[in-house]
Amino acid sequence: MRILILIGIFAVLVSCGSKKKQAELLEQTKPHWLKERPINGGYYYGIGITPKIGSPMLYEDKAKERALADISSQINSTIEAEAILYQVEDKNGVMDYLQNRIKSTSAGYLEGYEYIDKWEDLSNVYVFYQLSKQKYREIMTRRKNEAMQSAKEKYLAGLGFLRAKSHVNAIEHFAMCIDVLSGYLNESTSTLIEGQNVDLVAESKGEITRLIGDLSLVQADLNVATSGFIVYSTDDANVGNMPVRFKFAGGYLTNDLAKTDERGFVIFPELPKSENNEKHYLKVEIDLINLARQVTKNLYVRKVIEHQKAAEISVQTK
Numbered sequence: 037m038r039i040l041i042l043i044g045i046f047a048v049l050v051s052c053g054s055k056k057k058q059a060e061l062l063e064q065t066k067p068h069w070l071k072e073r074p075i076n077g078g079y080y081y082g083i084g085i086t087p088k089i090g091s092p093m094l095y096e097d098k099a100k101e102r103a104l105a106d107i108s109s110q111i112n113s114t115i116e117a118e119a120i121l122y123q124v125e126d127k128n129g130v131m132d133y134l135q136n137r138i139k140s141t142s143a144g145y146l147e148g149y150e151y152i153d154k155w156e157d158l159s160n161v162y163v164f165y166q167l168s169k170q171k172y173r174e175i176m177t178r179r180k181n182e183a184m185q186s187a188k189e190k191y192l193a194g195l196g197f198l199r200a201k202s203h204v205n206a207i208e209h210f211a212m213c214i215d216v217l218s219g220y221l222n223e224s225t226s227t228l229i230e231g232q233n234v235d236l237v238a239e240s241k242g243e244i245t246r247l248i249g250d251l252s253l254v255q256a257d258l259n260v261a262t263s264g265f266i267v268y269s270t271d272d273a274n275v276g277n278m279p280v281r282f283k284f285a286g287g288y289l290t291n292d293l294a295k296t297d298e299r300g301f302v303i304f305p306e307l308p309k310s311e312n313n314e315k316h317y318l319k320v321e322i323d324l325i326n327l328a329r330q331v332t333k334n335l336y337v338r339k340v341i342e343h344q345k346a347a348e349i350s351v352q353t354k
Contacts, residue, residue, distance in 0.1 A: 067155050069164050080167045082106035082149075085160055092161075096154070099163040104146055107167050147175050180220055187216040187236050188227055194243065201273035207247055208331040210240040211341070215334040241340055248341070251275060251322055253349040256301065264303040265320050265349065267296050274300025279326040284308075286316030286353065293323065307353060321348035 068074075074081050084103030086095050148171040153164040194209035217225050217237050225237040250270040257263045267275040276298040282289055287308035294302045307318070324346050328338035 063157075065155070067153055067164070069153065070155060070162055078169055080107045080110050080169060080172070082165045082167070084163045084165070087160055088156070095161055096163065099161050100151075100165070103163050103165040104149060107149065107165065108146060111172070148172060180223070183216050183220065184225070184227055184236070187213045187225070188229070190216065191234075191236050191240055192229070194240065198243070198247070201269070201271060203247055203251075203269060203273070203275045204277045204327075204331070207244055207327070207341070210243045210247075211332040211334070211337045213237070213240040214337045214340070215332055218334055218336055221336075244340060245344060248322070248324070248327075248344040248346075251278070251347045253280075253320055253322070253347050255349065255351055262303065264301055267300045267302070267322065267347075276300050279323040279330060281321055281323040281326075283319040283321070284316065284353075286310055286314065293326065316353050317350045318353050319348060319350045322346040 069081075069083065073083070082103035083106055084099035084101065086098040086102060088095050146167065149165050149167045151163070152166055155162045155164075190209045190213040194206045194213065197203075197206035197209060214237055221237065224235075226233050226235045228234070247269075252268055252270075254266050254268065255263075256266045265280070267278045267280065269275055274296075276296050278296045278300070280294050280296065280302050282292045282294070282305045284292075284305075284307060287310070289305055289307070291305060294305070296302045302320075305318070310316070324342050324344060328341040331341070332338060
């Protein structure tokens with residue numbers, strides 16, 4: 037038994053010595069990019085390291101993902117530095133703006149990267165990728181041009197809905213225009229439309245502000261039995277599909293939210309009964325929070341809408 041133990045210990049020592057020798061030999065083959073990180077003004081470099089656990093395909097893919105994340109982090113740090121001026125100029129939606137920019141350069145969104153080399157030791161695999169800064173700029177220019185074209189189409193569609201007096205659809209398309217360009221808010225967003233230079237973001241914001249500012253509420257009776265309110269605009273059109281909110285001082289409303297029908301009409305809410313027959317006021321207002329949620333998921337654009345002045349009306353109830 038003692039002999040078997042001694043043999044086992046000897047085998048372990050031999051194995052450890054062999055692995056140590058292997059590690060020393062491998063160290064001599066370590067590539068220069070692992071010994072000293074390359075620096076070149078014309079390229080972003082990414083190095084990915086991952087343990088050799090699982091199949092080679094699995095851990096090599098993981099190493100590649102980490103190398104691209106390394107490249108992405110270098111681009112993102114540049115973007116955040118560029119955004120400081122924008123953050124000072126407009127505090128609303130800054131986080132959303134940065135999220136959009138960072139998302140556009142995340143590891144899963146990068147294009148044009150090149151595989152350079154791979155090296156392995158006994159425990160880990162190391163991969164080396166690069167991305168030409170010139171190629172990256174070309175890709176980003178192409179993406180911006182595509183975004184500008186898409187935004188232009190949405191802006192023109194918004195104008196079309198505006199002419200058709202389809203107010204909520206118009207607001208939605210102007211919101212979509214801003215959303216598409218939300219990754220470029222510290223750059224020029226101007227384009228030619230019918231020979232005129234149009235800033236798509238500024239004009240879309242302006243149209244949203246004007247459309248909301250032109251809304252009004254009036255109490256109306258559709259017939260003897262149906263009383264409620266109509267949302268209308270200064271262009272003499274009733275506004276359908278517009279969310280409104282009720283606020284009642286005389287008690288709890290079972291439903292304080294509604295949306296106008298195709299006639300721009302919303303029915304008078306059911307009010308709680310007053311025990312002492314006191315008169316209270318019912319306040320009705322355009323629900324900008326729900327309007328913003330209805331037309332866009334973009335936090336920056338939602339703030340543009342929510343910060344407008346909402347039309348409202350107060351009526352005395354019996």
